[in-house]
Amino acid sequence: MLEVIELSSWSEFENIIKKQIGKELDHIQSGPFFYRGQPDATWHLETTLERYFGPNFAVSSYYSEIKTIQHRIETFTDNNWDLPASFKYHNQLKSGENILNKTLIDYLQYLRHFGYPSPLLDWSYSPYVAAYFAFRELASKAKSIAIHEFFAVSELGENPYYIKSSKENTPAVICPIRGSSQRTKRHHLQQSAYTYCIKKINGRYCYVSHEDPDILPTEETERSGEWVVKYIIPASERLNALRSLEAYNINAYSLLGTEDSLLETLSLQTYRKRERLINIYGGTHPEDIARRRSG
Numbered sequence: 001m002l003e004v005i006e007l008s009s010w011s012e013f014e015n016i017i018k019k020q021i022g023k024e025l026d027h028i029q030s031g032p033f034f035y036r037g038q039p040d041a042t043w044h045l046e047t048t049l050e051r052y053f054g055p056n057f058a059v060s061s062y063y064s065e066i067k068t069i070q071h072r073i074e075t076f077t078d079n080n081w082d083l084p085a086s087f088k089y090h091n092q093l094k095s096g097e098n099i100l101n102k103t104l105i106d107y108l109q110y111l112r113h114f115g116y117p118s119p120l121l122d123w124s125y126s127p128y129v130a131a132y133f134a135f136r137e138l139a140s141k142a143k144s145i146a147i148h149e150f151f152a153v154s155e156l157g158e159n160p161y162y163i164k165s166s167k168e169n170t171p172a173v174i175c176p177i178r179g180s181s182q183r184t185k186r187h188h189l190q191q192s193a194y195t196y197c198i199k200k201i202n203g204r205y206c207y208v209s210h211e212d213p214d215i216l217p218t219e220e221t222e223r224s225g226e227w228v229v230k231y232i233i234p235a236s237e238r239l240n241a242l243r244s245l246e247a248y249n250i251n252a253y254s255l256l257g258t259e260d261s262l263l264e265t266l267s268l269q270t271y272r273k274r275e276r277l278i279n280i281y282g283g284t285h286p287e288d289i290a291r292r293r294s295g
Helices: 008-027 048-053 059-076 102-113 128-136 185-189 235-247 252-256 259-280 286-294
Strands: 002-007 032-039 121-124 144-149 172-177 192-201 204-208 228-234
Touching: 008 128, 008 228, 008 286, 048 192, 059 102, 059 204, 102 192, 102 286, 121 128, 128 144, 128 235, 144 235, 185 252, 204 228, 228 235, 252 259
Parallel strands: 002 228
Antiparallel strands: 032 121, 032 144, 121 192, 144 228, 172 192, 192 204
């Protein structure tokens, strides 16, 4: 079940988030909020694996593929992963446990951050980081952006959070990953968290869409009420949002730490300055006023 809330301004979202932070503290034993920002409100919750190959990709096939490329990555980088030769389930899925061990999680996080098609959907513990990724696309023609909020309910103590379909014949699981990667700097800069979705199809476990009807909680599932909230904010609020986020030192360079992200940050700062000047001079840029006076 997905609750959609349409907002009129960035400040309205900020006010909601301030209340949510307090709510998270009240429910710290139940689980954290995850946030995901998308530059177009019409986009679905879609992993890069889905974008490349569509939904319902067999878990065993995916593992075989990433195992095959492991040695090539290690040849050209300083990374090394001690992965098993094959991937076993040991009936963990039925109990709701995380089927991925820490080494494999580290490897999957590495692949996700550096562009390899991944079943992981990336989120952030920070609503402001998520908001930055929603608003950063200056050239976007979308009329509105979306920030998704996921409340990861835990009934497993130290085990990963999950939501499980109540249908015994088609078990479906959404499993958030909280473990931090020691190999990927971006993971920490972006306060990253991840989720993946698995469902049994024709006897095989597959990575499926986060919006699969057997995964989205309904009245029949174990948890009642909405578990994902989608906030829709007009894209026209971009400048207000980015100005506010810059005050928190949230920009491309602080989140990515690369040379091209530094230039993106400087470009954005120039854009904001230009838009501010245009507003001050009543819709006319001061360069145009100067040219008219000199002419």
